[in-house]
Amino acid sequence: xxxxxxxxIIVLGPPGSGKGTQAKLLSKKFGLKYIGSxxxxxxxxxxxxxxxxxxxxxxxxxxxxxxxxxVKILGDKLEKFKKQTKFDxxxxxxxxxxxxxxxxxxxxxxxxxWGKGSKVILIKISRRESLDRxxxxxxxxxxxxxxxxxxxxxxxxxxxxxxxxxIIRRDDNVQSxxxxxxxxxxxxxxxxxxxxxxKRLIEINGEQGIKNVFKDILxxxx
Ligand code: AP5
Numbered sequence: 001x002x003x004x005x006x007x008x009i010i011v012l013g014p015p016g017s018g019k020g021t022q023a024k025l026l027s028k029k030f031g032l033k034y035i036g037s038x039x040x041x042x043x044x045x046x047x048x049x050x051x052x053x054x055x056x057x058x059x060x061x062x063x064x065x066x067x068x069x070x071v072k073i074l075g076d077k078l079e080k081f082k083k084q085t086k087f088d089x090x091x092x093x094x095x096x097x098x099x100x101x102x103x104x105x106x107x108x109x110x111x112x113x114w115g116k117g118s119k120v121i122l123i124k125i126s127r128r129e130s131l132d133r134x135x136x137x138x139x140x141x142x143x144x145x146x147x148x149x150x151x152x153x154x155x156x157x158x159x160x161x162x163x164x165x166x167i168i169r170r171d172d173n174v175q176s177x178x179x180x181x182x183x184x185x186x187x188x189x190x191x192x193x194x195x196x197x198x199k200r201l202i203e204i205n206g207e208q209g210i211k212n213v214f215k216d217i218l219x220x221x222x
Pocket of ligand 1 (some may be wrong): 015018021022038041059064076150171213
């Protein structure tokens with residue numbers, strides 16, 4: 001079914017809440033482009049220029065990347081979407097992390113005539129659950145697949161999709177996770193309140209199985 005306006009969904013939540021997991025499921029279900037701000041910035045690091053090197057240091061410490069870098073990369077991506085003839089919308093995983101980015105995202109969506117705003121989903125989990133999930137998760141070095149520390153996944157020695165080597169993400173250590181939680185409280189909560197005030201925020205309990213979280217999201221955005 002062709003939508004009259006592209007669908008724009010923002011997925012927010014503390015580190016490890018399942019933003020990436022749920023954003024990818026939404027992208028598949030609705031045929032939306034997936035934009036993971038963390039993935040994009042990790043790819044940017046690999047250019048290994050001044051900004052690439054500095055991003056590696058900042059992100060490994062669990063601090064936020066500067067907005068001018070994030071906004072430049074994302075702005076270029078949105079411009080490319082505008083040129084596509086078949087475009088149903090996009091889902092943003094982990095952008096917007098500060099109130100300034102939230103305002104800019106609204107401005108961009110309006111600029112490209114994709115509607116007046118976006119649906120904003122907040123996946124809620126406790127601090128304890130964040131730490132627990134992130135210190136235990138593994139990631140495939142080759143395809144990037146995240147392997148949760150759950151049931152059968154615990155036994156995996158290699159990626160179950162591509163056979164790649166399993167590694168620990170560089171910022172998944174206790175010190176960096178605590179810093180990411182601090183940044184979330186200080187910077188992202190005000191952005192969340194910006195959406196809340198406008199009655200655009202959909203709050204979801206993230207402390208249930210992946211399928212049930214997804215079911216709740218689908219019910220809420222209908
Ligand atoms: P980013 O990569 O986005 O990291 P994060 O926000 O810390 O979140 P994670 O990716 O660790 O977790 P997630 O919520 O996506 O959960 P996931 O699905 O992986 O950002 C990294 C860094 O980039 C930031 O620290 C910052 O420096 C920078 N950055 C990014 N965006 C920025 C921006 N806009 N501005 C400035 N800087 C920016 O799931 C976690 C684990 O739990 C996995 O193992 C998963 O399989 C498992 N899991 C998922 N759902 C469930 C469930 N329901 N039950 C049990 N396990 C589950």
